[in-house]
């Protein structure tokens with residue numbers, strides 16, 4: 001079966017089996033390596049270990065499963081025995097298996113524990129791995145770590161160290177002097193830590209982050225209600241202004257249902273949409289085309305010193321696209337394909353475009369409707385359903401990233417029948433910018 005672990009389809013079949021059997025599969029996998037020298041894909045073992053732990057129903061059961069996976073019969077090897085006897089060969093042989101798979105199993109166990117709000121370090125196994133953490137830390141600080149191993153190493157350290165210690169490592173990495181990839185990696189690991197302080201830590205880092213990383217930091221804050229509260233605190237304390245939040249972030253906040261939060265959001269940021277789509281569209285079309293001379297909207301735009309007919313500029317339009325659309329759409333090789341590719345709309349009239357941009361909920365195709373998922377451990381995820389399997393569900397977020405949740409971890413799932421595309425984009429786009437944007441979309 002070791003070949004299956006390198007084959008995505010067979011691998012998926014094994015992973016969709018009854019979770020009750022997973023422990024046994026893990027044990028056999030490790031044993032088969034010990035006895036027959038089989039070669040397993042370490043990532044496969046990580047997923048196996050993760051699912052085996054995620055399937056446990058209580059904290060006690062999780063601890064039991066960990067003990068099993070790390071038990072003498074299965075995997076005792078923490079350190080080769082210094083005693084030279086006949087046992088040594090076996091010990092060393094097992095040691096090589098441990099170095100190959102052990103850390104992937106630890107990572108897998110942490111993956112499986114995280115949704116339960118548990119940390120590997122809170123278990124009785126922490127002591128066994130103290131020496132491992134110390135070694136890894138020394139290696140980390142020596143600067144000898146190859147760049148492509150940074151993510152793996154940080155995840156492992158995050159599983160082995162308490163959150164506070166881990167934050168000490170990550171903090172200096174979240175500064176603009178560091179390479180972008182390093183900052184992004186540090187942020188991902190920070191967002192995955194199991195600590196109530198994560199929200200504060202991310203908010204503290206926000207002012208020094210450049211736009212790309214800041215957007216990811218905000219996404220990490222929006223994923224949990226306790227962290228949203230910290231973000232709102234920071235806005236209230238004027239450490240961050242609502243203008244620093246992207247359109248997509250504001251739209252996500254606007255959909256927040258927890259009453260206490262929704263009230264604060266409406267006060268601090270607005271709810272991201274205005275009631276009358278038809279009037280907004282009229283205003284834009286009038287300002288742009290000047291077709292309705294004499295209407296109040298037209299008069300207003302004249303008084304405001306705007307020319308009756310605005311000409312769009314494709315170069316400026318490209319900037320508007322990058323600011324407001326690129327997170328979700330692909331066009332001219334730029335952006336994420338969360339929504340439809342925008343090459344298809346070239347033939348649309350300006351009116352069709354303005355209508356679709358300002359009133360995305362007029363028609364919502366089922367493939368693009370928004371889903372909101374609350375998890376048992378308090379996260380709120382939103383996005384399109386990207387894929388489903390027997391045991392889990394993957395959501396594609398508005399920023400192009402994905403979240404996978406186990407079905408058993410879902411507290412509630414709802415589709416409010418609205419598009420993932422946010423309403424209220426007019427708050428970020430003036431009629432002039434709309435004209436520029438349309439010139440860009442039609443010119444490329």
Ligand code: HEC
Pocket residue numbers: 247248321324325326327328329338339340344345353356357360363364365368369398419420421422425437
């Ligand atoms: C948060 C994600 C998101 C953002 C931001 C966003 N869109 Fe969309 N957009 C979507 C999704 C999802 C759809 C599909 C909607 C549906 O069918 O309900 C869509 C649909 C559209 C459509 C209709 C396309 C079709 O083939 O039916 C147009 C046009 C469009 N978007 C333009 C824009 C423009 C221009 C911007 C920037 C001003 C923008 N969108 C910003 C997600 C987004």
